[in-house]
Amino acid sequence: GENVEQHPSTLSVQEGDSAVIKCTYSDSASNYFPWYKQELGKRPQLIIDIRSNVGEKKDQRIAVTLNKTAKHFSLHITETQPEDSAVYFCAASRDGGSQGNLIFGKGTKLSVKP
């Protein structure tokens, strides 16, 4: 089955700096890669996703890049703010994100220092 590795497990940055979180996946058939943000004590929520027919996607200060050949994808957050502090999870799925299972990485705890 699919295996998703996520690095680093913790990341601390100064406000205004950029943050990068990287994930690798094992199943070459995976074609849907979302990122979820979980604030302390809250439920995970989708922040951005990318499908395998696209190499990069941006939404304001957040971007995701995908390298299918190397089987890795990354989350980039620019101009970080204290409210970006949370745990971020990457995930992978082989069904285009429609019905089947979604396998998550172990998460990255991001701390943004004012």
Next chain:
Amino acid sequence: NAGVTQTPKFQVLKTGQSMTLQCAQDMNHNSMYWYRQDPGMGLRLIYYSASEGTTDKGEVPNGYNVSRLNKREFSLRLESAAPSQTSVYFCASRLAGAGELFFGEGSRLTVL
């Protein structure tokens, strides 16, 4: 619009006891999921139901059973609870053809 509702939010069990976690969604979603979250382990898929009438094992199904009661409801049962099942359990759902998972608020289970 309630979204995904889980009950109970907190539960303490003794080893060997049984219990059922209930999940209901009011978004007319086709697929439903149960995950467990443990410190440093991320979100691990226990079981999922791609559509009404089907269920499939995820990464960590041992010790659990599920029932897709109807399109709205998906329950998770622990027949004989063990301390290793102490965790936060999340139910989630999504619409067929759409990627986003919508999570419930979570259920914190402690097995003594």
